[in-house]
Amino acid sequence: MEKIDCLKNTPVLRDDERLELLAKLNQTFDGEKIGVNTLEGGNLPRRGEILTIINKLLELVFPGYNDKLFSLDELSDFFANEIKELELLLFDQICRAMKHGCKGDNCADCNISMQAKESVKKFLSNIPDIREMLKLDVHAAYVGDPAAMSYDEIILSYPCIKTIAIQRFAHLLYLDKIPLIPRMMTEYAHSLTGIDIHPGATLGQGVFIDHGTGVVIGETAIIGNNVRIYQGVTLGALSFPKDACGMLIKGKKRHPTIEDNVIIYAGATVLGDITIGSNSVIGGNVWVTESLAQGTKITAKLPEHYVKVGK
Numbered sequence: 307m308e309k310i311d312c313l314k315n316t317p318v319l320r321d322d323e324r325l326e327l328l329a330k331l332n333q334t335f336d337g338e339k340i341g342v343n344t345l346e347g348g349n350l351p352r353r354g355e356i357l358t359i360i361n362k363l364l365e366l367v368f369p370g371y372n373d374k375l376f377s378l379d380e381l382s383d384f385f386a387n388e389i390k391e392l393e394l395l396l397f398d399q400i401c402r403a404m405k406h407g408c409k410g411d412n413c414a415d416c417n418i419s420m421q422a423k424e425s426v427k428k429f430l431s432n433i434p435d436i437r438e439m440l441k442l443d444v445h446a447a448y449v450g451d452p453a454a455m456s457y458d459e460i461i462l463s464y465p466c467i468k469t470i471a472i473q474r475f476a477h478l479l480y481l482d483k484i485p486l487i488p489r490m491m492t493e494y495a496h497s498l499t500g501i502d503i504h505p506g507a508t509l510g511q512g513v514f515i516d517h518g519t520g521v522v523i524g525e526t527a528i529i530g531n532n533v534r535i536y537q538g539v540t541l542g543a544l545s546f547p548k549d550a551c552g553m554l555i556k557g558k559k560r561h562p563t564i565e566d567n568v569i570i571y572a573g574a575t576v577l578g579d580i581t582i583g584s585n586s587v588i589g590g591n592v593w594v595t596e597s598l599a600q601g602t603k604i605t606a607k608l609p610e611h612y613v614k615v616g617k
């Protein structure tokens with residue numbers, strides 16, 4: 307076999323080839339309006355800081371379940387330090403998002419700093435309520451899963467708890483019309499757990515997503531209290547209305563409303579702006595595109611199996 311000598315720092319392109327490549331690359335930026343922020347990139351929220359914010363929020367709602375260990379006597383000081391750091395981080399990232407999303411000719415006239423301060427205050431004031439809701443989510447997982455041995459096990463290991471916690475915080479920012487950050491938060495959770503919940507979705511109390519892999523919940527979905535969802539479920543849109551120019555219309559209700567005490571089993575697909583009545587049960591692999599009355603039970607027809615024994 308021929309021996310190949312590889313020399314470090316050996317250029318692959320000739321100077322003229324490199325200049326030609328750079329020229330072509332620069333041309334792709336001419337008049338760019340989509341996906342490139344050559345000058346405004348400094349105003350984009352920073353992924354690293356958003357991740358830090360997420361981790362601090364999880365530490366606040368589930369203290370002692372992360373890397374930091376402390377006693378109850380230290381809890382108040384811990385909360386004080388975390389909230390102080392969150393104030394600064396949130397203010398900076400929300401300012402960045404607002405400035406980047408500003409549509410005015412002069413962003414200084416928008417008083418972004420004051421708006422960001424109010425958003426941070428509103429967000430932080432909701433942390434106790436989010437924590438109370440997450441207690442109910444953990445309890446729902448415990449009573450809904452016979453394999454769950456303790457609340458500790460659920461908080462430490464169940465992917466739905468982390469995803470729902472992050473989504474609940476992202477939803478607050480979504481409602482406050484903060485650009486970029488809510489979706490960054492939920493897509494981070496999606497990448498960790500395989501559970502994709504849009505920050506716009508409204509979750510009631512005591513929501514349990516068992517296993518969770520492959521669950522998709524769309525932006526305008528509304529989920530009631532004590533709803534249980536299994537892996538592979540989609541709460542999606544049936545169609546996408548367009549305007550006179552053929553562009554998709556944003557913000558219209560297009561996802562299902564799931565009322566209280568509904569169970570949706572694995573692989574079910576529920577599409578469109580329909581309502582699934584309370585206390586209903588949707589069986590595995592069912593396809594639903596019409597509203598269901600309260601107490602409805604719907605299952606798919608059993609498939610026919612061909613069984614061959616031996617040769």
